[in-house]
Amino acid sequence: MEKKQHRSIGRPRKEQGAASTKDIILHTATTLFLENGFPSVSMDDVAESCNVTKATVYYYFKTKTDLFTAAMVQLMNVIKEKSTTILATDEPFKMKLFHFAKGHLQATINIDINVFMREAKLALSKEQLEQMEWAEKALYKELETALSHAMEQGEIPETNTRLATLIFVNLLTVRNSMDEDFKRSISSVDDLAKEIVDFYWSGISGGA
Amino acid sequence: MEKKQHRSIGRPRKEQGAASTKDIILHTATTLFLENGFPSVSMDDVAESCNVTKATVYYYFKTKTDLFTAAMVQLMNVIKEKSTTILATDEPFKMKLFHFAKGHLQATINIDINVFMREAKLALSKEQLEQMEWAEKALYKELETALSHAMEQGEIPETNTRLATLIFVNLLTVRNSMDEDFKRSISSVDDLAKEIVDFYWSGISGGA
């Protein structure tokens, strides 16, 4: 029964630089969804984590799936932007891959996106799914384009860029399969990124 | 209104050769969990799919997490057995990998096991988790041992077998990231298996 001290009623004074309620909700929700998965996060959880009431969450997001979609789309956009930055430099391609890998591994966010898609697919409307898929593709596209470019430049041999992209992204999730012991045995994100990129590089280079 | 015809109360007449109810439940549950994930499958769903009542499901499995654990452990055991058979032949190692890959890709079962672990981790008891992790490790161990053996035989260069194992298993899940269009564009399981194994082989061979 003991509810936590809620902010007092009415419109709160706008603090300078304070994130808007909507943004707070979006970010909090993103974290929660990533950590626990769509079905395990309740609107109550989100509300409580934001120190607002459920009704407030509903004020900004009409349904739970809307919130989820918005959260995931935004997340992918953030990732995409970071990726773009990395891939736009004029380092050698292998270097780019390394930085890309490092970026992904550093974020907690390297959790398999497919997982969420699958978990959510049952609940999302067609439009919501399309939105997410669109964002997801944009994410992959970035890398695929870079791969094509490297191919054209002769940095890597001819290959199916689509599959090569997927494989690389997939490899970045390898950590999820490690048990705690093994995780600890890896000295650093740098090392893991290096191992993955080396492996990948040999793979696409065709072990010639 | 349109409930399916349930069998009447009390002990049912024993049909010869009929699968035991417990097994039916376990198999049905496995499929459902794999298709929809732990939180999205209700005990009602399981019961209905088996044409028994919820109470019957609870007669055999004390809790939902027990059922889930049993289903996953059994699944992993099945996979392990198949893997063992494949890896025990005296084909060249690359051939073994190919058959292993094909086997995995053919089963619906190639869905990332980690997904389930993550989905379920929130609900499972420590003991249940341990059970599953034990089964999972046994599953990987098989392949790791084969890798070590191949290394000793000089079929592949020195490498971190643990990581190499994880990477291979990881690659087998790449299909999950494909959108429907791309999936269709792949002519056959054989082709995909070949692509993956070739890629992997180059990868571990170190592109020397």
Added chain:
Amino acid sequence: MEKKQHRSIGRPRKEQGAASTKDIILHTATTLFLENGFPSVSMDDVAESCNVTKATVYYYFKTKTDLFTAAMVQLMNVIKEKSTTILATDEPFKMKLFHFAKGHLQATINIDINVFMREAKLALSKEQLEQMEWAEKALYKELETALSHAMEQGEIPETNTRLATLIFVNLLTVRNSMDEDFKRSISSVDDLAKEIVDFYWSGISGGA
């Protein structure tokens, strides 16, 4: 088919002077628990008796045991207040006892509190039990203090006030053992109160 007309979803229009839903639930629950005992009252029962949905009951009380605890604590507080009033007068002590007894016997509430404690002890958390025990002790303390005071004033001989208190409270539940016939044979609450107090008075006076 014949569900009562429920109020529609969302916040209800505020009627002036209407008791708060929470209070209604608390009072209704108290009555139901007293009449039927903890295990026999379902949250559905409570909800239906209050003309609200189960979810509403849960909105105010997180669990059934919370509701029970709240109901009992409130009940004991009410009793305590009444007792305090009675015991604070400056009548002779025997007169006080008589009024105290009458008050108890009049309330439906004279049902053995221990009964509930025992019924509930299996379900309540440690904290909830402590809460109830605390309220219960406060209840007895009132009478014990009065007894001590009477002893000091020489109105009654020296005695173990603790035990004397328990005995008196216990005697007030004697009616619960009567069968219907016998209950009817007792002309009035006044008579019964008188019999009990007389008996008690002789008892503590030591039959000297």
Added chain:
Amino acid sequence: MEKKQHRSIGRPRKEQGAASTKDIILHTATTLFLENGFPSVSMDDVAESCNVTKATVYYYFKTKTDLFTAAMVQLMNVIKEKSTTILATDEPFKMKLFHFAKGHLQATINIDINVFMREAKLALSKEQLEQMEWAEKALYKELETALSHAMEQGEIPETNTRLATLIFVNLLTVRNSMDEDFKRSISSVDDLAKEIVDFYWSGISGGA
């Protein structure tokens, strides 16, 4: 899932002096009901405590209420027999009361019978209730007769024997209201019995 080792199928060899299954069930049930109350004891609990299956319990007792009724009636008969023995001696009446009290207090069984009646009243059929009430009355009758007799012999003054009986039985349950501390502070059953009987004796003797 791990069921305990059950006895093997078929009729068990009759051990000499072994209690019949029916008796075991009855006694076990009595204990469980006394300890936890009617609604809190499930047929599963009874079965498990007896190391038989639920179906076996149902073989001997058609319904849960039947089992409860049988258990309580048997219990009261046992109590009655003990009481009869005690009250049939030719000690002075006060002495008889003391032994009676001691007997009751020693048994765990001094738990308010009314409690059970109330708990069960909601579930029992009319016939079952009558059976129990009949047994209960027989129990009180014993004491009431002894009181009448003592009155005739001039051992105690004229009084309403019915009420006097109830009060005595009532006093024997006073321990239920004690908190653990207080219970421990009472040196022995003997002491408590003595206190109660002394108090009672003064009470009925009218403090003249």
Added chain:
DNA sequence: CATGAATGAGAATTCATTCAT
């Protein structure tokens, strides 16, 4: 005499969602 398998009706609890203020 005793059991294992099964059921149907409910129980407690959760949760997405709605709406007057």
Added chain:
DNA sequence: CATGAATGAATTCTCATTCAT
């Protein structure tokens, strides 16, 4: 802009009871 009050449908789990063997 934000909230508190309320709902309906689902979910996990329990339990008295039944019946073929």
